[in-house]
Amino acid sequence: MKIIVTDSKENGSTEGFKLFEKSINNGAKVIGLATGSTPVDLYQEWTESNLDNSDLISINLDEYVGLTSDNDQSYHYFMQKNLFAKKPFKKSYIPDGIKAINDPQGASDDYNQIIAENPIDIQLLGLGQNGHIAFNEPGTPFDSVTHEVKLTENTIQANSRFFSKIEDVPKSAICMGIANIMAAKEIVIMAFGENKADAVKKMVEGPVTEDVPASILQKHDNVTLIVDNAAASKL
Ligand code: GLP
Numbered sequence: 001m002k003i004i005v006t007d008s009k010e011n012g013s014t015e016g017f018k019l020f021e022k023s024i025n026n027g028a029k030v031i032g033l034a035t036g037s038t039p040v041d042l043y044q045e046w047t048e049s050n051l052d053n054s055d056l057i058s059i060n061l062d063e064y065v066g067l068t069s070d071n072d073q074s075y076h077y078f079m080q081k082n083l084f085a086k087k088p089f090k091k092s093y094i095p096d097g098i099k100a101i102n103d104p105q106g107a108s109d110d111y112n113q114i115i116a117e118n119p120i121d122i123q124l125l126g127l128g129q130n131g132h133i134a135f136n137e138p139g140t141p142f143d144s145v146t147h148e149v150k151l152t153e154n155t156i157q158a159n160s161r162f163f164s165k166i167e168d169v170p171k172s173a174i175c176m177g178i179a180n181i182m183a184a185k186e187i188v189i190m191a192f193g194e195n196k197a198d199a200v201k202k203m204v205e206g207p208v209t210e211d212v213p214a215s216i217l218q219k220h221d222n223v224t225l226i227v228d229n230a231a232a233s234k235l
Contacts, residue, residue, distance in 0.1 A: 001204060001217060001218060001220075001223045001224070001225055002223065002224045002225070003204070003224075003225045003226075003227065003232075003235075004224060004225070004226045004227070005227055005228070005229060005232045006226065006227070006228055006229075007228065007229055008228055009041060009192040009193075009228055010041055011228075012190060012192060012226045012227065012228050013039075013041035013042040013044075013045060013190070014045060015226050016039075016042045016124070016188055016190050016226050017042050017045040017046060017049070019122070019186075019188050019224060020042075020046070020051075020122060020124070020188070021049070021051060023121065023122045023186060024051060024056065024122075027121075028056075028121035028122050028185075028186075029055070029056055029057060029121060030056070030057045030058075030059060030118045030119060030120050030121050031056055031057070031058050031059070031089075031120070031121065031122055031123075031124075032058075032059050032060075032061065032120040032122065032123030032124060032181075032184055033058050033059070033060045033061070033079065033083070033124055034060070034061050034123075034124045034125055034126050034134070035060065035061070035062070035075045035078045035079065035126075036126040037126075038126035038127075038190050038191065038192060039082075039124055039126060039190065040082060042124070042190070043082040043083045044082070046083060046087060047082075047083060047086040047087050051087070053087045053088060053089045053090070054088065054089070054090055055090055056089050056090060057089060057090055057091050057092070057093070057118050058079075058084075058089045058091075058092045058093065059092075059093045059114065059115060059118060059120060060075060060079060060092075060093065060094040060095070061123075061125075061134035061135075061175060061176050061181075062075060062095060062134045062135050062149075062173050062174060062175035062176065063075045063076065063094050063095040063096070063097040063100075063173060063174055064097050064170040064172075064173050065097045065100045065101060065104065065148065065170055065171075065172045065173055065174060066097060066098070066100075066101050066170050067097055067170060068098060073162055073163055073168075074097065075094055076094050076097075079092065079094065093111070093114050093118075095107060095108075095111050095146065095173075095174035095175070095176075096110065096111075096174070097170075097173070097174055100148060100172075100174045104147075104148035104172075104174065105148075107148075107174050108145075108146040108147050108148060108174055109146075111146040111174065111176070112145050112146045112180070115146070115176065115180050115183075119183065119184075119185075120180075120183065120184040120185070121184070121185050121186065122184065122185065122186040122187070122188065123181060123184035123186070123187045123188070124188050124189075124190070125181070125187060125188070125189040125190070125214075126189070126190060126191070127189060127190075127191040127196055127199050127200065127203065127214055128154075128155060128158070128199065129154065129158055129195055129196060129198070129199055130152070130154050130155070130199065131199045131202055131203060131211075131212035131213055131214045131215065132155065132213050132214070133178070133181060133189070133213050133214050133217075134175045134176055134181065135149045135151065135155065135173040135175040136149070136175060136176075136177065136178050136181075136213045137149060137151070137152050137155065137213070138152075138210070138211045138212065138213060139210055139211065140177070140178060140210060140213055141177075141178070141210060142178045142179065142182075142210060142216050143177075143178070143179050144177030144178050144179060145176075145177040145179050145180055146174065146175065146176050146177055146180060147174070147175065147177055148172055148173070148174055148175075149172060149173050149174075149175045150171060150172050151169070151170070151171060151172060151173060156169045156171070178213060178216055182216060182217075182219070182220055185222065186222045186223075186224075187217065187220055187222065187223045187224070188223075188224050188226065189203075189214070189217065189223065189224070189225050189226070190225075190226045190227070191225070191226075191227050191231040192227065192228045192230070192231055193228070193230050193231055194230040194231070194233065196227075196230075196231040197230065197231050197232070197233045197234040198234060199212075199214065200225070200227055200231050200232065200234065200235065201234040201235055202214075202215060203215050203217060203218075203225075204218070204225065204235060205235065
């Protein structure tokens with residue numbers, strides 16, 4: 001794993017954006033995207049850049065079950081607001097969290113099919129405080145593909161800051177599995193802030209274990225981790 005330590009989230013996001021730019025200039029066509037607060041600055045740089053997305057396909061990691069795309073907490077809404085409105089892709093895929101209310105398996109199968117038809121060239125990831133990637137919580141099998149995830153209390157708590165009350169946080173999500181993520185040809189994972197320092201240490205230095213989903217990234221041969229000093233402080 002290549003590690004880039006920067007002095008701020010802003011500079012780290014610039015480094016991250018450069019990796020996407022380089023990869024796209026080198027022919028990457030299918031771009032795996034992430035949500036959360038971590039990638040917001042990177043997306044802002046993307047919208048202000050000269051990169052043209054009109055020949056690219058995007059595939060997002062996950063979506064909450066039960067939120068319509070006009071709900072401002074849905075990941076559909078997040079992507080529209082932060083990237084797609086200004087830089088539309090030829091085609092953008094996000095799991096169908098509405099179909100998943102009654103048919104989570106069908107929504108997951110559809111998504112696995114989409115990923116199989118569009119192998120991901122470069123995938124962006126954030127890191128959960130408990131070491132999760134996307135919504136793959138501790139204990140998720142490394143060979144998992146897209147599936148419905150019951151969110152842990154830790155994740156519901158962490159994500160409640162975006163909702164007016166904690167009861168509004170959905171209890172489940174449809175999420176790419178670890179095997180889908182590991183199949184990406186290149187991975188860029190970013191983590192900023194002291195509250196990520198423990199997870200960063202376990203991901204980089206700890207044993208590769210399903211208890212720390214991100215630790216599997218040690219086994220991928222083209223991963224770049226971008227951290228600020230605070231997130232790197234326990235390395
Ligand atoms: C959520 C998302 C993840 C994200 C994580 C960290 O659980 N599903 O994809 O990486 O939160 O969020 P943040 O970037 O806001 O710290």
